[in-house]
Amino acid sequence: MFLSKRYLNKKGVVIAEIDGLNETYDDLIDLSVGEHDIITDEHVMDRAFLDGRIGHTKYTDPLGDKALIKEVVKLYENTKEENVMVTAGASHGLYLALEAIIDKGDEVIIFEPAFTAYKDQIELVGGKCVSVSTYEENNFNIDTNELLENITQKTKAILLNSPNNPTGAIYDRHILESILQVARLHNILVISDEVYSAFDYNNTFSSLLDIKGYEDMSMVVNSFSKNYAMTGWRVGYAIGPEYIINCMKNINEGVCYTPSSISQRAGIYALRNKARIENNIKELYEDRIDYVIKRIGDIKNIHGEKPEGSFYIFLNIKKTGFTSFEFCRKILKECHIRMIPGNVFGNCGEGFVRMCVSNNLDTLKECFDRIEKKFF
Structure with a gap:
């Protein structure tokens, strides 16, 4: 064994x-698996495959295809190219971010019900997962008082997921601001998994990066998997402080170096037809x-x-x-x-x-x- x-x-x-x-x-x-029954947009596929035929079959820059990074930057005000890394999906980006920031015994707060991979990834990098419950009677929203009760001197990060898997809850701008204020007070990084950002049925979604003045302590991971029916392409991105992004890049050189170049080209055309x-x-x-x-x-x-x-x-x-x-x-x-x-x-x-x-x-x-x- x-x-x-x-x-x-x-x-x-x-x-x-x-x-x-x-x-x-x-x-x-x-009805168990979060997988589409539809396929990727034909225009996106055609353009990506064409790019493959004309030479986009090699390694990209370790931070990602520069053209894709430019398209990502357009989505987030005040985000610069040096704040972006293209990843092999959001889970890959989250793992690299946790690996970059967590020392053994550091605590990461998550809000349950929660995507099952969070606890595994936190523990994999040597951290301790601290779970805070949310409840149906409060629309599965976050109670900042309960958040405060679970912060300790070892708390390194707060991990959000909005829109949420599995509850479908969206944390509105007021909640995000309250969480960031708490995090600022205790010097904690806030990471937001926003892979379902397109599925906003009441137009209430705000990205964590929409809250200005907290760019030094905010990270977002996102993916093309859900929003663009591109689960098999394995491409997403992370946005955060430049020093964390650079550390993630260095870690990833020993993992997969870069995501698929053709998948990154598909990401470009997906965002151009967002x-x-x-x-x-x-x-x-x-x-x-x-x-x-x-x-x-x-x-x-x-x-x-x-x-x-x-x-x-x-x-x-x-x-x-x-x-x-x-x-x-x-x-x-x-x-x-x-x-x-x-x-x-x-x-x-x-x-x-x-x-x-x-x-x-x-x-x-x-x-x-x-x-x-x-x-x-």
Whole structure:
């Protein structure tokens, strides 16, 4: 056995690997994975492949393709090229940022329910993950008083995710300002994962970088995966203080050096067509969400509110009498529908399940027809 002790008892959190929820059926409807059922915009693909044919098949600068960096800078006021690094997706950017700033024992505060990779990445770089719960009755928003109670002398960073996976909550400008004020007082870096930024159904989303005067203590990671249906291209970016970006670049020279050059070219054309592509995807998913919320309203003991953002619905199933796992197990066995137990995202997610609406309306109709006929 050659495994590191850190990984001897480590289990994956991919839903297909969770014991009791990994059965498959010929007519399975999978609502568990945050993956699109649509493909990347044809114009983006055509231009990227053309660029490959004319020579963009080599290493780019270790900070990223200069043309892509220029397009990213246009999105954020007061951001300069030296503040940007192109990464192989947002998770890669977040890992490099944490590796750059965390010493052994440093604490990073996250807000649960939370994307499962956060805790793993924090611990992987030697940090300690400190979880602060958020609750449905407060729309899963952050209570700055609870945040203050969890800050210690070891707190190095606060990690946000807005729009949130799995709850769909969006932290409005007032909340972001309050968090930054707290962080300034305690000399803490704030990192914001904004990979669902296009999925803003009430036009309430603000980037952390929209709050001026905190550029020295703010970082954003983003990706083309969700906003542009480009999950397989593996390209995103990180924005932050220049000295952190440079450290991330140095770390990455021993990891993957640069993301795919052709993927970076695709990112250029995605951003140049940002409004059209994002609006089309947002409208598609909002129609699906509206349909699902309507169908949920007809099912006894299940409750779901339209999310402010993302393409997930965090269903409250407490009145069914089942735990989150029991509910997912039952709906898989009896309806051949796969969802994710809410407690995978933290203890305060118990009593909820996450469903992704990345299926067409016909499939979603079939899904809820099954639930109504066989389950409740």
